[in-house]
Amino acid sequence: MAKDxxxxxxxxxxxxxxxxxxxxxxRGVMLGPDQPVILHMLDIPPAAESLxxxxxxxxDAAFPLLKGVVATTDVVEACTGVNIAVMVGxxxxxxxxxxxxxxxxxxxxxxxQASALEKHAAANCKVLVVANPANTNALILKEFAPSIxxxxxxxLTRLDHNRALGQISERLNIQVSDVKNVIIWGNHSSTxxxxxxxxxxGEKPVRELIADDAWLNGxxxxxxxxxxxxxxxxxxxxxxxxxASAACDHIRDWVLGTPQGTWVSMGVYSDGSYNVPAGLIYxxxxxxxxxxxxxxxxxxxxxxxxxxxxxxxxxLSEEKALAYSCLN
Ligand code: NAD
Ligand code: LMR
Numbered sequence: 204m205a206k207d208x209x210x211x212x213x214x215x216x217x218x219x220x221x222x223x224x225x226x227x228x229x230r231g232v233m234l235g236p237d238q239p240v241i242l243h244m245l246d247i248p249p250a251a252e253s254l255x256x257x258x259x260x261x262x263d264a265a266f267p268l269l270k271g272v273v274a275t276t277d278v279v280e281a282c283t284g285v286n287i288a289v290m291v292g293x294x295x296x297x298x299x300x301x302x303x304x305x306x307x308x309x310x311x312x313x314x315x316q317a318s319a320l321e322k323h324a325a326a327n328c329k330v331l332v333v334a335n336p337a338n339t340n341a342l343i344l345k346e347f348a349p350s351i352x353x354x355x356x357x358x359l360t361r362l363d364h365n366r367a368l369g370q371i372s373e374r375l376n377i378q379v380s381d382v383k384n385v386i387i388w389g390n391h392s393s394t395x396x397x398x399x400x401x402x403x404x405g406e407k408p409v410r411e412l413i414a415d416d417a418w419l420n421g422x423x424x425x426x427x428x429x430x431x432x433x434x435x436x437x438x439x440x441x442x443x444x445x446x447a448s449a450a451c452d453h454i455r456d457w458v459l460g461t462p463q464g465t466w467v468s469m470g471v472y473s474d475g476s477y478n479v480p481a482g483l484i485y486x487x488x489x490x491x492x493x494x495x496x497x498x499x500x501x502x503x504x505x506x507x508x509x510x511x512x513x514x515x516x517x518x519l520s521e522e523k524a525l526a527y528s529c530l531n
Contacts, residue, residue, distance in 0.1 A: 208239040208270040210325070212285040214316065215292030216244030216274070217254040219440060220333065223447035224289065225257065229266040233451040234287075235459060241271040245281035245292060278316060282323040287458075289450055290316065290344070293334030295441045296431075305335050310526045313340040317347035324351075329457060329494075332358040333450055337391045338470050338484040339522040343530070345472065345484070354495060357457070358470030360395070360486035362442065362449035363387040366430045367397040370423055371409055381405065386488045387427075387468035388477075388508075389515025390522070395486065396511035397427040401502055420507065461491045466499050477504060477512060483519045 211228050215221050221244070227233060228240055242261065246254045258274040275281050282288070293309040313332070320330065330351065332341035341358035345351070364387045372379040381404050388396040399419055402409040413419055426433075434442040456467050466488040475481040476498045489496040504512065 206238055208241045209234055209287065210241045210243055210285045212243040212245065212281055212288040212290075212324075214245045214281070214288070214290050215334065216242075217246040217250040217257055218291060218295075219443040220291045220446050220450075221246075222257060223444045224291065224450060225261060226264060226266070227447055227451050229261060229264070229269040231268050232448075233454050235455070236268075239268050239270045241273070242269065243273045243275075243281050243283075243285055245275060245278060247292075248276045251276050278319040279323055282316075282319045285320075285324045285328055287454060288320055288324060288328055288330045289454070290330065290332045290340070291334055291450075292316075293340070296335060296435065298435050298439060306339070306522070306525055307529045309334055309336065309340055310343050310529050313343045314347045314530060317344040317351075320344070321348035321350050327352075328355060329454070330356045331450060331453055331457075332356075332470075333446060335391070336522055336526075338486070338519055339526045341470060341484045342523060343526055353472040356472065356484070357453070357496070358391065358484050358486075359446070359450055359453055360387045360391050360468045360470045361453040362446050363391060363395055363397065363427060363430075363486075364468040365445070365449050365452065367399070367423075367427050370426055371399065371402065371404075371413070374418070374423075375404065375412055377404060382409070383465050384488070385409075385468075386466075386502075387486045388512050389486055390519050391470065391486070392515075392518065393428045393432070394515040394518045395428055396508065396515055397424055398508055398511075399423070400505070400508065401488075457491050457496060458494055460493070461489075466490050469496055471496060471498070474498070476500065477502075479512065479516050480520065483516065483523065485516065485519060 337358040345356045367385040371382045385402045386398040399409045470486045473479045473485045488499040
């Protein structure tokens with residue numbers, strides 16, 4: 204029997220990530236090849252004409268799984284009945300801007316969209332925040348939508364996770380699909396800690412295969428931390444196809460589950476695991492089953508890693524304070 208369609212909201216759908224993401228969703232990349240979808244696309248009035256153009260292209264692409272398209276600048280219409288909300292809307296960082304520069308612009312959007320989601324989305328709607336500062340926008344959304352369970356609000360660090368997998372596979376000259384269990388800890392920013400201490404290729408630890416601590420503790424980390432900025436420098440625009448693909452990976456694994464023995468990185472509400480302060484949206488290693496994520500527990504954290512986990516937590520605490528000062 205055919206499945207009922209799932210309603211997926213994409214905010215900022217007329218933007219560059221939106222343009223890469225909506226065809227992926229309509230093709231089944233996010234929810235699977237047998238899952239019909241209805242796309243809800245939100246943007247702001249100056250982008251209304253462009254948003255309508257995206258809707259026209261979706262019709263023209265004749266995607267068999269796409270059962271309807273709502274393209275609107277009305278946040279209530281956009282949020283009504285959605286099962287999954289991918290929050291991309293906001294202002295991207297431009298060359299020369301620090302992430303903190305985009306804070307003022309974006310946190311107020313997340314405060315107001317929190318209440319629309321809380322009032323109008325389907326019960327148990329899963330929320331993924333992509334727009335930067337992603338962790339802090341997600342935290343603001345959580346705090347201003349108190350009736351949405353905290354387990355349902357997340358932010359995207361899967362792009363960083365995938366970047367780490369990519370760097371290891373390039374270094375070893377192997378398939379990226381053979382590398383697993385890297386971890387991104389903390390903020391989707393240059394303080395994030397890409398950790399390979401538990402990563403493997405087949406049965407072998409990555410640290411055994413790449414016996415070059417200077418690279419693993421140095422250039423590898425900074426390359427992943429700075430990759431967003433490197434893309435902006437090269438494209439004069441921030442990453443889009445890789446961000447859209449990572450958003451699909453994030454939701455797919457959350458809804459359909461992570462493969463046995465594999466974890467992924469998700470920005471989720473900290474419960475104090477690994478002595479990360481509770482009450483931050485922080486990227487942890489998680490496994491997913493039955494539509495729920497669980498933080499992987501008990502991984503040994505050495506002194507080098509501990510400092511890096513704490514540093515990115517400190518930045519998130521500062522961002523939280525700054526976000527509140529922007530809102531006041
Ligand atoms: P973009 O400027 O191309 O698109 C953003 C869209 O959001 C625009 O169409 C804009 O009109 C719309 N928008 C602005 N305010 C809105 C609002 N209140 N409601 C709905 N829509 C609104 O930007 P982009 O390149 O698509 O990037 C989007 C966001 O994603 C940026 O904040 C960027 O920094 C972030 N990003 C995050 C990651 C990640 O891994 N977490 C990766 C890449 C980019
Ligand atoms: C990215 O990681 O590509 C984006 O978040 C861009 C940025 O602002 O760093």
